[in-house]
Amino acid sequence: MIVTADMSISLDGYIAGTNVAIDNPGGDGAEPIFDWIHNLASWRQRQGMTGGEENRDSELMREWFDATGAVVMGRMMYDTGEDFWGDNPPFRAPVFVLTHRPRPTLVKEGGTTFTFVTDGIHSALDQAKAAAGDRNVDIAGGASTVQQYLREGLIDELQLHVVPAILGEGLRLFEDLGTGRWTLEPVRVVDTPLATHLKYRFVK
Numbered sequence: 001m002i003v004t005a006d007m008s009i010s011l012d013g014y015i016a017g018t019n020v021a022i023d024n025p026g027g028d029g030a031e032p033i034f035d036w037i038h039n040l041a042s043w044r045q046r047q048g049m050t051g052g053e054e055n056r057d058s059e060l061m062r063e064w065f066d067a068t069g070a071v072v073m074g075r076m077m078y079d080t081g082e083d084f085w086g087d088n089p090p091f092r093a094p095v096f097v098l099t100h101r102p103r104p105t106l107v108k109e110g111g112t113t114f115t116f117v118t119d120g121i122h123s124a125l126d127q128a129k130a131a132a133g134d135r136n137v138d139i140a141g142g143a144s145t146v147q148q149y150l151r152e153g154l155i156d157e158l159q160l161h162v163v164p165a166i167l168g169e170g171l172r173l174f175e176d177l178g179t180g181r182w183t184l185e186p187v188r189v190v191d192t193p194l195a196t197h198l199k200y201r202f203v204k
């Protein structure tokens with residue numbers, strides 16, 4: 001079991017656009033960050049849809065679904081995804097949502113539960129590890145959440161899906177990281193027309 005983070009990112013380092021809000025989930029101008037995902041067979045299957053492309057990108061998405069036994073996310077990612085994910089969210093695993101605003105646990109169809117954690121990132125990670133079994137815990141986002149786990153050195157592997165787009169503005173992933181320095185070991189590069197998928201392991 002390892003702790004992963006897996007983010008789609010523009011070439012200039014943005015994981016969302018500007019003005020992210022509940023009615024503007026990805027923010028303004030963010031479409032190119034998520035375009036590579038929409039027509040993947042594996043992603044469509046998890047959304048209850050049919051069709052889509054069975055390609056290398058789709059395999060990587062399926063690999064993430066298969067490897068992930070529990071998820072940690074921030075309340076902004078939850079709030080912006082809630083309606084879209086519906087009654088049968090794609091995670092099919094326990095999800096722990098970091099928040100200052102308590103809320104009862106939600107049990108959805110397909111194995112997804114949302115547990116709202118108000119006592120910090122270590123508590124959320126411990127709960128996720130206990131729930132994940134042999135599979136990985138993924139720190140799913142957004143930026144603020146991944147940054148906090150990066151700062152504490154709690155992520156083992158980082159996969160970036162770098163899309164061929166320059167946004168110019170938006171929500172940056174590599175920001176607010178304090179004075180820490182990280183050494184990374186390349187694990188894999190998969191290059192497709194849709195994205196360059198970079199996987200790194202943190203050297204601790």
Ligand SMILES: NC(=O)c1ccc[n+]([C@@H]2O[C@H](COP(=O)([O-])OP(=O)(O)OC[C@H]3O[C@@H](n4cnc5c(N)ncnc54)[C@H](OP(=O)(O)O)[C@@H]3O)[C@@H](O)[C@H]2O)c1
Nearest residue numbers: 007008015016074075076077098099100141142143144145
């Ligand atoms: N490109 C990608 O792969 C990707 C992946 C995931 C998400 N995203 C995008 O990321 C954006 C959201 O990112 P974000 O950085 O704005 O927000 P976020 O990390 O999703 O959530 C931040 C919020 O979570 C709660 N929180 C975070 N840390 C906490 C802590 N230690 N204790 C208690 N509560 C805590 C707080 O909410 P409260 O105070 O309100 O409770 C905080 O405002 C969305 O646009 C989403 O689409 C992109």
